[in-house]
Amino acid sequence: MKALVYEGPRDVAVVDVPDARIERPTDVIVKVTSTNICGSDLHMYEGRTTMETGRTLGHENLGEVVEVGGGVDRVKAGDIVCLPFNVGCGFCANCERGFTGFCLSADSDTPGGAYGFAAMGTYAGGQAEYLRVPWADFNCLVLPEDAAEKENDYVMLADIFPTGYHATELAAVSPGESVVVYGGGPVGLMAAYSAYLRGASQVLV
Structure with a gap:
């Protein structure tokens, strides 16, 4: 297959x-149809990380499930899925507490794993024709029937939108508040939009 x-x-x-x-029964293979380029990809591209040569990049992925391991219950062939940035098992102590970015089962020297990312395991990235997704029942966000026509919107669920929304969680944005977002790139715009979703009365970018 072709890969970046x-x-x-x-x-x-x-x-x-x-x-x-498929390497484990809990894997699926996804035919990648959309993937974003993240600012973190640019850090690796510019040589500011410990990214190893020969690794496939890409951690903001969306596509169609084309092969399913025997241990997968919830995800099936033909599903259109979005794949969040982090690779998590869903059952270790950290994942159980919601700290999926620090999964203890990931094949990394430190807690946490990600697709095609420096120092976060050996998982291949999704800027490729196909992607292996471990612990697919936990890591695949199965999209609704309008996924094909709204693919450019849904792919933002891989990283951009959740990152912006998480900023409003950390800031505890409440209805009626005024919010200032410094930096109007994709994540900043998603933070601004998320602030409105949380009831902010005024948002400045």
Whole structure:
């Protein structure tokens, strides 16, 4: 399959890599139809991280499930799914407490895992034709029937929108408050929108 591979600072290439495959019964394979480029990808691209050469980039992914492991119960072939940034098992102590970014089961030297990301495990990224998704029942957000026509909206659920919304959670934005968002990039705009969703009366960006 084709994938976008990191070959060094400011050096990426679309190359042939081994096909994504089921490695554990709890895996699925997703045919990637949308993926975003994150500011974190740019950090890796510019050589400001410990990203290893030969790794496939991409942690904001959406696509169609094309193969399902025998241990997967909830996700089925044909489902359109969005894949959040973090890879979590869903059952370790940290995942049980909601700290999925610090999953203890991820194949990383430190707690936490992510697709195609420096120092967060060996998981391949989704800027590729296909992606292996571990613990699919936990990591796949199955989208509704309008997923195909609203794909460009739903792919924001992989990272951009939740990150902006989480900022309003951390700030405890309440109805009637005024909110200032510093930085009007994609995440900042999602934070501003999320502040309105939480009832802010005035939002300045």
